[in-house]
Amino acid sequence: MKLHTLISYLQPYKTYSGDNPDISSIENDSRNIQKGSLFICIKGYNVDGHDYAGLAVQNGAAAIIAEKDMNLTVPVIVVPDSKRAMAVLADAFLGQPSRELHLIGITGTNGKTTISHLIEKIISDSGKKTGLIGTMYTKIDGKEYEVKNTTPDSLTLQKIFKQMVDEGVSSTVMEVSSHALDEGRIHGCDFNIAVFSNLTQDHLDYHKTMEAYKNAKGLLFSQLGSCFSHNPPKFAVLNNDDEATKSYIRATAAHILTYGIDHKADLQAKNIQMTSTGTTFELISPFGVHTVSMQLIGKFSVYNVLASIGAGIATGISIEEIIHSIKEVQGVSGRFETVDAGQDFSVIVDYSHTPDSLKNALSTVKQFAKKRVFVIVGCGGDRDRSKRPLMAEIACRFSSDPIFTSDNPRSEDPNQILKDMEEGVQGHPYKLIADRKEAIYYAVKAANEGDVILIAGKGHETYQLIGNQIIHFDDREVAKEAIEGR
Numbered sequence: 001m002k003l004h005t006l007i008s009y010l011q012p013y014k015t016y017s018g019d020n021p022d023i024s025s026i027e028n029d030s031r032n033i034q035k036g037s038l039f040i041c042i043k044g045y046n047v048d049g050h051d052y053a054g055l056a057v058q059n060g061a062a063a064i065i066a067e068k069d070m071n072l073t074v075p076v077i078v079v080p081d082s083k084r085a086m087a088v089l090a091d092a093f094l095g096q097p098s099r100e101l102h103l104i105g106i107t108g109t110n111g112k113t114t115i116s117h118l119i120e121k122i123i124s125d126s127g128k129k130t131g132l133i134g135t136m137y138t139k140i141d142g143k144e145y146e147v148k149n150t151t152p153d154s155l156t157l158q159k160i161f162k163q164m165v166d167e168g169v170s171s172t173v174m175e176v177s178s179h180a181l182d183e184g185r186i187h188g189c190d191f192n193i194a195v196f197s198n199l200t201q202d203h204l205d206y207h208k209t210m211e212a213y214k215n216a217k218g219l220l221f222s223q224l225g226s227c228f229s230h231n232p233p234k235f236a237v238l239n240n241d242d243e244a245t246k247s248y249i250r251a252t253a254a255h256i257l258t259y260g261i262d263h264k265a266d267l268q269a270k271n272i273q274m275t276s277t278g279t280t281f282e283l284i285s286p287f288g289v290h291t292v293s294m295q296l297i298g299k300f301s302v303y304n305v306l307a308s309i310g311a312g313i314a315t316g317i318s319i320e321e322i323i324h325s326i327k328e329v330q331g332v333s334g335r336f337e338t339v340d341a342g343q344d345f346s347v348i349v350d351y352s353h354t355p356d357s358l359k360n361a362l363s364t365v366k367q368f369a370k371k372r373v374f375v376i377v378g379c380g381g382d383r384d385r386s387k388r389p390l391m392a393e394i395a396c397r398f399s400s401d402p403i404f405t406s407d408n409p410r411s412e413d414p415n416q417i418l419k420d421m422e423e424g425v426q427g428h429p430y431k432l433i434a435d436r437k438e439a440i441y442y443a444v445k446a447a448n449e450g451d452v453i454l455i456a457g458k459g460h461e462t463y464q465l466i467g468n469q470i471i472h473f474d475d476r477e478v479a480k481e482a483i484e485g486r
């Protein structure tokens, strides 16, 4: 595509008299430049992409998009916001690939990864080739690719969509983080369905207030369509038991499908029966009353299943097919995953790293624990500090044996993170073991028949981030070794 054609998507009212080179690719990293690339300078949290513009030209860039003018040998197009320009240009350059996909976005504090996997299963069982974008990986027709973010930057995202389209994917399910919404990473995504799980405290380091956090998530619903679209229909699938839903209903012009347990909703779960291996409930919906059986446990899992049933219905899949798919789901890696090495106590690895998810996970464990409940929990460094005392308090309130340890300390001092956690504890005994491996070994040694150990916070993660180092660490592996060495 010619430069002038490409930038006409940004500023259609302007004409350009300068050079008009052929653009071979769009890049925001000087290290990925090929001959003829358009380099977009992004001001990052660590470095400023504008400082790499000269290098990008040396490497073959044919033009530059920047927030300030620079004296370079190739055309420099100045824009007010280069992140926004990147979203517009990536979408245009790659032929608006998200329009070729049936695109479902999921936002909310907890449950996005789980719900996206449930929806992917429902859609792929209906015979479609699927794609998935989220915290654990990008998956294209079953093949997994490594990721850095839950929701990638707009350029990476559009490239993934293009690859999906090229490989014959027709339906894509993606997690949409509040950071992504706030930064405009999803500008240019043509969503068909937007799903909301819940809103509880997290990421206040970034959003500062719960109101700002709620509004960031609301962008997914306001961007879903400002005109009523019936063909194809656009749907907002919303949790009626969460207060924030009221404002998302006001924000969207899409069709609304609500779900809930405690409040009346289009899809409501009643008579929830739980055992330690599964859950059954009655689903009341416009299609009648159906029994839903699943291998997942916890009230929060019922919400996740209801959200995915909503997305399935909005996609046009029959309720019977959806219920059949749900029954087969065995769970998502690192979410309430049991570690079984023949021991006579239970070990569960879970990704609960927010106050609400920790409370949910521990209340679920308590329902089935016959004796003591150990919880091994830490809090991530360079993340919301105000959740630390809250998580510690919840660990003490909902377990008999809380053990505070390190999660991913990142650039912070692990002992300071533990001190922040301790602020939340009043009178309840707890143990401090900063080394995560030691903490797991301690609990495994102390546990007796019928006890439960919940290892919270890192779920599927196979690393620990300490300072600048990435160390291999997998809670499931460590727990297994500890049990085998007992």
Ligand SMILES: CC(=O)N[C@H]1[C@@H](OP(=O)(O)OP(=O)(O)OC[C@H]2O[C@@H](n3ccc(=O)[nH]c3=O)[C@H](O)[C@@H]2O)O[C@H](CO)[C@@H](O)[C@@H]1O[C@H](C)C(=O)N[C@@H](C)C(=O)N[C@H](CCC(=O)O)C(=O)O
Pocket (backbone or CB within 6 Å): 028, 029, 030, 031, 041, 042, 043, 044, 045, 046, 047, 048, 049, 052, 135, 148, 149, 150, 151, 152, 153, 177, 178, 179, 180
């Ligand atoms: C704080 C944050 O959001 N950082 C994101 C950001 O990185 P950054 O700002 O540090 O980038 P940078 O290193 O300063 O580089 C700036 C620019 O210079 C360019 N550059 C850099 C070096 C060079 O040699 N040449 C060059 O051109 C870079 O390509 C970039 O365009 O841009 C990167 C590329 O898009 C992201 O991967 C990265 O996410 C990091 C990994 C991160 O941890 N983000 C978290 C806060 C986040 O976004 N989380 C959410 C929510 C998670 C959830 O709750 O599920 C998410 O969606 O992941």
Ligand SMILES: Nc1ncnc2c1ncn2[C@@H]1O[C@H](COP(=O)(O)OP(=O)(O)OP(=O)(O)O)[C@@H](O)[C@H]1O
Pocket (backbone or CB within 6 Å): 108, 109, 110, 111, 112, 113, 114, 115, 135, 150, 175, 197, 198, 300, 301, 303, 304, 334, 335, 336, 350, 351, 352, 353, 356, 357, 358, 360, 361, 459
């Ligand atoms: N609907 C829910 N409500 C509350 N807690 C939940 C819910 N679903 C899952 N959880 C808890 O939250 C943890 C994380 O779940 P999941 O990975 O699905 O969420 P996520 O929103 O993708 O998280 P992240 O923002 O880190 O990507 C789970 O391990 C579980 O403890």
Ligand SMILES: N[C@H](CCC[C@H](N)C(=O)O)C(=O)O
Pocket (backbone or CB within 6 Å): 135, 150, 353, 379, 380, 381, 383, 407, 408, 457, 458, 461
């Ligand atoms: N997506 C979340 C994951 C947190 C996982 C937890 N293990 C931590 O490192 O805090 C984040 O980046 O805030």
Ligand SMILES: [Mg+2]
Pocket (backbone or CB within 6 Å): 112, 113, 134, 135, 136, 150, 175
């Ligand atoms: Mg996730």
